[in-house]
Amino acid sequence: MSTPAPDPAPGPAAAPGTPPEVRADVGADVRPVEVLTVATVVDVTPSVRRIALTGTPAAVAAAGPTVSLLVPRPGDPAPQWPAVARDGRIVWPPGAHGVSLRSYTARRQDPERGEVEIDFVLHGDGPAATWAAAATPGARLGVAGASPLGDRPAAHVLLAGDETALPAIGRILAAAPPGTRGLALLEVADAAEEQPLPAPSGVEVRWLHRGATAPGESTLLADAVAALDPPSTDDLFAWVAAESAAVRTIRADLRGRWRLGRPQHHAIGYWRRGRAMAG
Numbered sequence: 001m002s003t004p005a006p007d008p009a010p011g012p013a014a015a016p017g018t019p020p021e022v023r024a025d026v027g028a029d030v031r032p033v034e035v036l037t038v039a040t041v042v043d044v045t046p047s048v049r050r051i052a053l054t055g056t057p058a059a060v061a062a063a064g065p066t067v068s069l070l071v072p073r074p075g076d077p078a079p080q081w082p083a084v085a086r087d088g089r090i091v092w093p094p095g096a097h098g099v100s101l102r103s104y105t106a107r108r109q110d111p112e113r114g115e116v117e118i119d120f121v122l123h124g125d126g127p128a129a130t131w132a133a134a135a136t137p138g139a140r141l142g143v144a145g146a147s148p149l150g151d152r153p154a155a156h157v158l159l160a161g162d163e164t165a166l167p168a169i170g171r172i173l174a175a176a177p178p179g180t181r182g183l184a185l186l187e188v189a190d191a192a193e194e195q196p197l198p199a200p201s202g203v204e205v206r207w208l209h210r211g212a213t214a215p216g217e218s219t220l221l222a223d224a225v226a227a228l229d230p231p232s233t234d235d236l237f238a239w240v241a242a243e244s245a246a247v248r249t250i251r252a253d254l255r256g257r258w259r260l261g262r263p264q265h266h267a268i269g270y271w272r273r274g275r276a277m278a279g
């Protein structure tokens with residue numbers, strides 16, 4: 001995360017006869033990005049929009065669990081997609097292109113059916129939230145790469161996150177062996193933002209409501225972790241993702257009071273209050 005991406009004007013359209021997702025200046029050492037197409041748009045809560053996208057089985061398989069999305073300007077008929085180098089670097093087209101790079105989580109991937117679902121928090125600002133708010137069937141989204149969630153199976157888990165982390169925590173809980181024990185702490189605005197989160201019976205799912213406090217300004221998650229006694233087992237993994245300042249506080253608690261080594265936790269800021277993501 002760093003300085004806001006500039007908001008450039010769309011660049012020139014691809015050469016006639018060239019599919020818009022294949023740049024004419026792509027060389028032999030780079031490949032075009034995969035492009036997915038919006039199939040359905042559903043508001044699952046007042047602030048979370050679930051967008052189902054379709055693509056080839058390979059494109060869908062490559063779109064997660066954590067996915068680097070290439071977000072065009074809403075309504076851009078010919079997005080100037082970058083390309084991807086062999087080493088995974090993104091090769092941007094020269095000049096203004098109007099495409100922003102943002103990290104999201106595929107809550108569900110079904111390569112056989114060629115479907116992937118992504119939940120977007122409609123936080124009101126930024127290229128990705130704006131794109132999601134305007135998305136209609138037929139709109140397109142690029143995929144520049146993917147990476148793991150950073151979780152690790154353990155007998156005891158602590159999961160903590162806000163709305164942006166719900167898709168990841170949902171996947172982690174769904175994949176957890178039935179005997180897993182632990183706690184999932186989910187900070188959302190209110191009861192209307194809660195989502196069904198199937199979990200092993202030994203994992204308590206606890207919702208925290210920040211009410212009128214703005215996202216990123218509450219200390220609910222950090223306070224909830226601070227109130228916990230570390231479990232008396234080494235077979236323990238903590239996974240945390242939310243606004244960066246909250247994550248910093250929780251990470252310090254986990255490394256200090258909980259004495260968790262690096263292999264025992266993954267604590268990542270998913271967004272930063274007042275700052276745009278890089279790209």
Ligand SMILES: Cc1cc2nc3c(=O)[nH]c(=O)nc-3n(C[C@H](O)[C@H](O)[C@H](O)COP(=O)(O)OP(=O)(O)OC[C@H]3O[C@@H](n4cnc5c(N)ncnc54)[C@H](O)[C@@H]3O)c2cc1C
Nearest residue numbers: 103104105121123126127128129164272273274275276277
């Ligand atoms: C690995 C990873 C996985 C992620 N998965 C998801 C996911 O599945 N769903 C999801 O919705 N988000 C997810 N996020 C968070 C998402 O990438 C950020 O919220 C991102 O900033 C959104 O981009 P944007 O273009 O909408 O806003 P930006 O241009 O990045 O930011 C514009 C402004 O909006 C503010 N802002 C950004 N996000 C929020 C927010 N959630 N609430 C309030 N204000 C905000 C910023 O502080 C800034 O002031 C993930 C992040 C990471 C790193």
